[in-house]
Amino acid sequence: xxxxxxxxxxxxxxxxxxxxxxxxxxxxxxxxxxxxxxGMIGKLTPEERRxxxxxxxxxxxxxxxxxxxxxxxxxxxxxxxxxxxxxSEKPIIEIGVLxxxxxxxxxxxxxxxxxxxxxxxxxxxxxxxxxxxxxKRKEYESIDDFIANPPxxxxxxxxxxxxxxxxxxxxxxxxxxKTEIGRPLRGNYEFYVYLKNEPLDFEFxxxxxxxxxxxxxxxxxxxxxxxxxxxxxxxxDGIAEDGGISSAPRKISLKAASLPEGVYKIExxxxxxxxxxxIISNQKxxxxxxxxxxxxxxxxxEIRTDSSAISVNAVHPAGRQVVKFGTAELDxxxxxxxxxxxxxxxxxxxxxxxxxxxxxxxxxxxxxSFFDPEAKKIDSNFNSDSVDFILANYRSPEEANGxxxxxxxxxxxxxxxxxxxAYGFIISAPGLKVEDGTEDYIIIKSVRVEFYGRSLWAxxxxxxxxxx
Amino acid sequence: xxxxIIKEFFYVLTGALAVFSLLELIFPGIVISHFNLNRLLxxxxxxxxxxxxxxxxxxxxxxxxx
Numbered sequence: 265x266x267x268x269x270x271x272x273x274x275x276x277x278x279x280x281x282x283x284x285x286x287x288x289x290x291x292x293x294x295x296x297x298x299x300x301x302x303g304m305i306g307k308l309t310p311e312e313r314r315x316x317x318x319x320x321x322x323x324x325x326x327x328x329x330x331x332x333x334x335x336x337x338x339x340x341x342x343x344x345x346x347x348x349x350x351x352s353e354k355p356i357i358e359i360g361v362l363x364x365x366x367x368x369x370x371x372x373x374x375x376x377x378x379x380x381x382x383x384x385x386x387x388x389x390x391x392x393x394x395x396x397x398x399x400k401r402k403e404y405e406s407i408d409d410f411i412a413n414p415p416x417x418x419x420x421x422x423x424x425x426x427x428x429x430x431x432x433x434x435x436x437x438x439x440x441x442k443t444e445i446g447r448p449l450r451g452n453y454e455f456y457v458y459l460k461n462e463p464l465d466f467e468f469x470x471x472x473x474x475x476x477x478x479x480x481x482x483x484x485x486x487x488x489x490x491x492x493x494x495x496x497x498x499x500x501d502g503i504a505e506d507g508g509i510s511s512a513p514r515k516i517s518l519k520a521a522s523l524p525e526g527v528y529k530i531e532x533x534x535x536x537x538x539x540x541x542x543i544i545s546n547q548k549x550x551x552x553x554x555x556x557x558x559x560x561x562x563x564x565x566e567i568r569t570d571s572s573a574i575s576v577n578a579v580h581p582a583g584r585q586v587v588k589f590g591t592a593e594l595d596x597x598x599x600x601x602x603x604x605x606x607x608x609x610x611x612x613x614x615x616x617x618x619x620x621x622x623x624x625x626x627x628x629x630x631x632x633s634f635f636d637p638e639a640k641k642i643d644s645n646f647n648s649d650s651v652d653f654i655l656a657n658y659r660s661p662e663e664a665n666g667x668x669x670x671x672x673x674x675x676x677x678x679x680x681x682x683x684x685x686a687y688g689f690i691i692s693a694p695g696l697k698v699e700d701g702t703e704d705y706i707i708i709k710s711v712r713v714e715f716y717g718r719s720l721w722a723x724x725x726x727x728x729x730x731x732x
Numbered sequence: 733x734x735x736x737i738i739k740e741f742f743y744v745l746t747g748a749l750a751v752f753s754l755l756e757l758i759f760p761g762i763v764i765s766h767f768n769l770n771r772l773l774x775x776x777x778x779x780x781x782x783x784x785x786x787x788x789x790x791x792x793x794x795x796x797x798x
Contacts, residue, residue: 267737271744279751286762295765304765334761 286336289720295333298710305711306332306686313698314708321709324691326698327354329708332686339717342675346375346691346711349668352704354693355379355644359673362681362688366533367452370690371680374424374658375671379646381660395425398654407655415653421640423656426490431527431637438462439548445629447565448617450557451536456626456637458549460525465546466518472500472511473537480535484518487529494520513541527637550633554622562617568634571623573606573645583618601699606645644695668709677715738783745776 285293297305299322308314313326344359355378360370380396387398392407404410414420414429438461457464464486472480479500486494498516518530532540539559543550554575560582578584578599587594590609596619612621621627624643628634640651661671680687693706718726749772752763763769 267740268743271740272747275744275748275751278748279755282755282762282766285766286759301768304761334765336759336762 373673558617560618571625580618588613
């Protein structure tokens with residue numbers, strides 16, 4: 265009888281534990297995995313970018329790797345701890361959470377930045393919390409002082425942080441004529457526009473290729489200082505077939521008046537079936553952020569950029585070509601393969617479109633409209649000679665046993681995308697490629713994720729408050 | 733004694749399989765995120781075989797006695 269009671273009590277405790285773990289009544293739960301089997305934390309994908317490690321763990325041989333974490337309830341915040349060993353020359357490893365599935369945008373946080381780690385030992389370093397300020401020559405006594413009186417944006421590189429410093433163009437005057445961008449672009453894109461004493465006025469002409477059955481609504485979002493301030497939307501053309509019959513051209517306008525002088529970001533958010541044929545605007549300074557999908561209809565054109573490194577991926581057979589960047593040439597002789605080039609030059613010459621272009625700077629379709637409001641970013645092509653200050657929201661990873669390191673990154677999950685109860689995560693090491701034939705890799709040993717959210721009591725209390 | 737242990741384990745493992753399967757149906761992943769249900773099934777099957785073996789032995793003895 266005692267045995268029976270003991271065994272059934274054990275089963276009852278197990279059931280209680282599972283339910284308790286799922287509900288997380290205190291608002292906190294922890295998941296851990298070495299990715300050997302799929303549980304609440306899924307396997308690392310895609311398979312072709314990982315190999316089983318000799319002594320456990322996985323070798324990340326291509327960038328990026330994805331994994332998902334299924335939770336039984338939503339959470340507000342996640343702290344991710346990644347245990348890894350970097351056996352590659354790639355200086356940057358980042359962890360991210362999927363924020364927007366339409367444009368596959370991840371909220372990325374640093375795991376390791378060897379560029380900053382190296383410069384931290386050479387330059388003067390100041391730290392306040394997770395903020396790190398590196399100065400080539402000491403000009404500021406504190407980070408607060410730096411933030412209150414920042415130098416020119418061109419002297420600063422930022423990493424995972426923003427500086428509340430307003431970018432302005434001296435002697436700027438609004439244009440009397442319209443700017444027309446007639447280079448067809450496919451899918452999503454975003455660009456910066458500069459305004460001063462003028463209304464914002466954009467008209468986008470687009471059509472739907474109807475090559476897949478998914479609806480393709482178009483949403484245009486306007487941001488000022490990274491905050492959304494306006495949005496317009498048009499629904500799908502209503503053709504739910506994938507017969508490849510293009511819709512009639514349509515137009516959507518974004519207008520806003522009485523905006524203060526400054527840089528605004530416009531995001532054109534849609535599916536890959538939508539082609540923007542033309543953009544007409546009153547504004548004269550317009551610069552695009554990559555990636556830009558230039559359709560195969562584009563022929564013999566040039567793009568102005570301040571990138572020091574570009575990537576070109578031919579997504580159409582017509583996109584195979586020799587791309588000219590400054591005095592250098594990039595032979596894009598294969599489709600669906602990313603070709604990279606670092607060079608000095610401000611113009612990229614294309615024979616045809618059918619390519620996706622990205623780079624570490626911004627792009628514009630004519631010289632007059634070019635401007636770059638972004639502070640320099642610290643990536644694998646970063647040149648420390650070009651700046652005097654680095655402001656980073658970064659902590660170096662901690663040394664763990666056996667040559668491994670533990671990196672920690674925190675994410676706000678309120679803006680994260682959750683589908684079927686799962687959050688999507690990414691491990692990124694820019695430049696790590698399967699096809700380059702080198703024996704470089706990163707060993708991913710394990711991941712530990714702490715989720716924080718409202719307690720059960722807080723949820724019940726808010727439900728009662730809402731009822732009253 | 734062993735017979736009783738095997739029988740009690742069989743009952744509780746049957747109950748565990750039923751409850752865990754039901755939990756998995758309602759909240760997918762709630763149990764398998766902690767352990768593999770296949771192992772529980774193997775344990776249950778092994779226990780069931782043992783119990784059947786003991787029962788058939790007893791049945792044989794009873795038949796001989798009668």
